[in-house]
Amino acid sequence: MLDASEGYTTEDGRKIGGVVMEMKNITLRFGGVVAIKDISFDIREGEIRAIIGPNGAGKSSMLNVISGFYNPQDGQVFYKGALRPQMKPYQVARQGIARTFQNIALFDGMSVLDNIMTGRIRQMDAGIFAQAIWKGKAEREEVENRETVEKIIDFLEIQHIRKTPVGRLPYGLKKRVELARALAAEPSILLLDEPMAGMNVEEKEDMSRFILDVNDEFGTTIALIEHDMGVVMDLSDRVVVMDYGKKIGDGTPDEVRNNQAVIDAYLGVAHD
């Protein structure tokens, strides 16, 4: 395996840094059901890390552990070299871990702009009194963060729907707005839970391009779950494969593709 402190260079010349997050022997149980069984893997700075597996393999649970929504019964999470204590999801978010959801979780009653601005919560901390009189820090903060948000809006090509309530948007655009909201947080790790689910080929291509661009332009570390194998193999630098809560493979797309356990999990094996 690779050394934790050093990075490597990918085939297309991107520099991948050291380990930013490490999961060590994670076990998650719901009553008698074991969703994740003793899994360890790491995420390196600047890479696109995919988690794949058949339905019910525990991928989403894994993402929920990373984002602090579930607390595992066993194992440790190391973030930026330090052991992460048990914390609430909003505290994890404020450490710089942003995510999108499998079934879009936007705020339907708010405009696209407000939705994305909400993502800036980590950067905006004017007190409630300053906000009430709308002077000084509150106003300055609003303008500064609006500038950043406009850059993201530009980047994801959603300028025309800036002031539209999110509830009125079609599915593909909603997915893009959700990505924008997560990006607005300037996260050190971006978690994407099935970013292409329910999309047609063209939308998938758009989304893939955005994911690669985000990674390329901002150097954002991305961990994603995806069912479309073509997409996963094309996008990701390294892949973790899960099945029934266990890790059955970990490595570059090519290594994983030729891993017998992975092939068995996906295609099934004859039990004799």
Add this chain to the structure above:
Amino acid sequence: MFYREAGDFKTSYVEDGQTFPIKFDRYRYYAVLIAAFAVVPFIINDYWVNAVFLPFLIYSIAAIGLNILVGYCGQVSLGTGGFMAVGAYACYKLMTAFPEVNIFFHVICAGGITAGVCVLFGLPSLRIKGFYLAVATLAAQFFLVWMFNRVSWFYNYSASGQINAPERTVFGTAVTGAETAPWAAYLFCLVFTVACAILARNLTRGMAGRKWMAIRDMDIAAEIIGVNPLRAKLSAFGISGFFVGIAGALFFAVYLGAVEVGEAFGITKSFLVLFMVIIGGLGSIFGSFAGAAFLVLLPVLLKNLLVGTLGWPTDLAAHLEFMIVGGLIVIFLIAEPHGLAQLWRVAKEKLRLWPFPH
């Protein structure tokens, strides 16, 4: 035609984020403010102030307060009457305990005290939601009214159990008590209403408002992107309570002058303010005004029409009034479930193009 947006370009984010981004809207807003401050005080009499302006202004503040909680943060509350009572009694205790302090500060402090009480009764919202929370806030309503009835310290051990607003002045002019001039009472309330509306608007267009709306629309997602649900919900309760408390204090001190808690701040008051918010439009400051205007002005208008113009007997008119107001509420809610504010938005959209169809 009426809405000239063409050529009204924004060149900075400050301009784009202002409350009235369209010039025409902005000028109309200034015109309304000037009329309210410089024209109305000179032409109103006792009847107009007591029947129309004071209730409208005071209920507007209460509706803004409740709208922040229900419309923006999605936490249903049926305790508004009780919280208004807290404002009223806090104001009364402060007025009698510190007679040398200006009543202006008493009203603000009453708002602050109500905010504290509101946060306390908002604690269950961390565990329960929706209708169940509404029932939990109902407990606040009954408990607070009971407390102000039973604990005689709150009404300074007066024999009648009532509280009476002593005369207090601002800049040498009486604003409470029997000697108050109509225009003084009106202006005193107007200042509070305008200030509350501006504060509420600023809060709801900034990060605080976004946090509340995030909690309203999807609380789990809000938490995952970094909203602390505890602080967001309790701050909504607190700020809502602040406005409702100010409304209660003004309702007692300026409008009624004397209050018996069960009568003035009963459960009907909670429902009345909630209806204002629903009819006016959830999640809209303008809607709070529209809802208050609808429920305060319509009965007055109908009464004048039926008794004054048509000459019907008063009791018959009173019954009809209930039926007509009730009917109109139903019709309005069927026509536009998002309230008068939404109706207004749609009308503005149409006016932008009128008289052309596209």
